[in-house]
Amino acid sequence: MAFAAVGLAAAQSSTTSAVASTTSVCAAQSVLNVCVSQQQASTSQCAGNDYDCLCTGYTNLSVCYNNCPNDPGAYNASQFKTQYCNAASV
Numbered sequence: 696m697a698f699a700a701v702g703l704a705a706a707q708s709s710t711t712s713a714v715a716s717t718t719s720v721c722a723a724q725s726v727l728n729v730c731v732s733q734q735q736a737s738t739s740q741c742a743g744n745d746y747d748c749l750c751t752g753y754t755n756l757s758v759c760y761n762n763c764p765n766d767p768g769a770y771n772a773s774q775f776k777t778q779y780c781n782a783a784s785v
Contacts, residue, residue: 721763730759731768746783753779 721727738752753776760769 721765723762727759727763727766730762731756734759746779749779750776750783 734752734756738749738756741748741752753772757769757772757776760766760772763769
């Protein structure tokens with residue numbers, strides 16, 4: 696369990712840039728960019744081991760990508776959401 700927490704904390708510190716890469720262009724790209732920016736600012740306030748906060752933050756971030764589901768950041772946001780929500784449920 697301790698190793699999982701360390702891995703999650705390390706992953707959290709590197710996710711901001713991984714999820715922020717909204718390089719595709721879709722009809723709602725500007726909406727996506729604003730949403731991602733706001734959600735990342737909110738999620739960055741979570742402590743590295745506050746899995747409830749991170750789960751909520753990445754759930755909200757994942758919703759941003761409903762506007763541009765083919766954006767490469769959608770997959771990363773979804774993966775981190777799953778990871779943190781699974782950790783929060785333990």
